[in-house]
Amino acid sequence: TESLTVLGLESSCDDTAAAVVRLVDGTEPMILSSVVHGQTDLHSAFGGVVPEIAARAHAEKLDVSVRQALEQAGVGLDKLDAVAVTAGPGLIGGVMSGVMCAKGIAAATGLPLIGVNHLAGHALTPRLTDRVGYPYLMLLVSGGHCQYLIVRGPQAFTRLGGTIDDAPGEAFDKTARLLGLPQPGGPSVEAEGRLGDPKRFRFPRPLLDRPDCNLSFSGLKTALMRMRDQLVAEQRGLTRQDRADLCAGFQAAVVDTLAEKTRRAIAIYLEDNPATPMLAVAGGVAANAAIRSALEKVCGETGIGFVAPPLRLCTDNAAMIAYAGIELFLTGARDGMTLSARPRWPL
Ligand code: KG4
Ligand code: ZN
Numbered sequence: 001t002e003s004l005t006v007l008g009l010e011s012s013c014d015d016t017a018a019a020v021v022r023l024v025d026g027t028e029p030m031i032l033s034s035v036v037h038g039q040t041d042l043h044s045a046f047g048g049v050v051p052e053i054a055a056r057a058h059a060e061k062l063d064v065s066v067r068q069a070l071e072q073a074g075v076g077l078d079k080l081d082a083v084a085v086t087a088g089p090g091l092i093g094g095v096m097s098g099v100m101c102a103k104g105i106a107a108a109t110g111l112p113l114i115g116v117n118h119l120a121g122h123a124l125t126p127r128l129t130d131r132v133g134y135p136y137l138m139l140l141v142s143g144g145h146c147q148y149l150i151v152r153g154p155q156a157f158t159r160l161g162g163t164i165d166d167a168p169g170e171a172f173d174k175t176a177r178l179l180g181l182p183q184p185g186g187p188s189v190e191a192e193g194r195l196g197d198p199k200r201f202r203f204p205r206p207l208l209d210r211p212d213c214n215l216s217f218s219g220l221k222t223a224l225m226r227m228r229d230q231l232v233a234e235q236r237g238l239t240r241q242d243r244a245d246l247c248a249g250f251q252a253a254v255v256d257t258l259a260e261k262t263r264r265a266i267a268i269y270l271e272d273n274p275a276t277p278m279l280a281v282a283g284g285v286a287a288n289a290a291i292r293s294a295l296e297k298v299c300g301e302t303g304i305g306f307v308a309p310p311l312r313l314c315t316d317n318a319a320m321i322a323y324a325g326i327e328l329f330l331t332g333a334r335d336g337m338t339l340s341a342r343p344r345w346p347l
Pocket of ligand 2: 315
């Protein structure tokens, strides 16, 4: 079998990214280049991603990202087999910029165009990095997403459950904001919590009384706000130790909840009798050492494998979009110039 080389574009949130991925001999994926231009600086003053600013930055950075990705890969447009682009879900302005850029390239070159679901990109990443075989269990945990999926194929996903309110990364970010710690909140709350006592404050363990795989994180934020306000009222401020204990208690609640719901998701997944059972994680929250080791422990207990791709491929990037494009291409999927941007697009 021949090689397949695909250019991928990603612009659905606050990273503008382009990448070239090649499937060598029909089996071995290789990342030839992966360029990511973040926008954190542009949004930091606003305490969140501002859609208008994001869309403008994507429109400005897409062309240069594509040029850099092709250059770094040492591949000309004439050596590509297809162009893959995130067509949703995400902020509509950014997704439209990406789709328009990809259409321009496809129109100029005659290359096939493939619209990719951003979540499918994350969900297929363990196949790009570790060639994990179908079906595997996937936990997507980022600032915007939290769900359990059984991944059966590039277009075959079974959703077992997910958050009914905030995503865990969002909860970390809000916790940091409430305690005056820097953004993104995940790394700062994790660092602060290392010095803390997770048992001093009693955080709830939401939805553990329900047998399903759904999660809820917004109650943790409310609990934290109450505890903080009480401390402020009693002692007119927070000490360093208070902050550390609050972070540790909050994180312990997230860890316990994710561990228990993962146990349940694994039980459902194992009913399929997969030959080589695997849990894979993706998303920025997978960077959290306590969460990672709790998941690894659950996998050990239940006798299944654990895969966590390198962080730069866990967070938003275009290599995952190019790779998903390759798998879709192989199933015969092609989109025409009618491909449209979809702000909402469940798997
Ligand atoms: O996947 P990602 O880069 O972007 C999307 O949300 O799509 O994830 C970013 C999220 C942020 O909410 C950030 O606070 C969180 O991942 N995060 C962490 C850690 N590092 C990043 N959360 C917990 N612990 C961490 N060490
Ligand atoms: Zn993402």
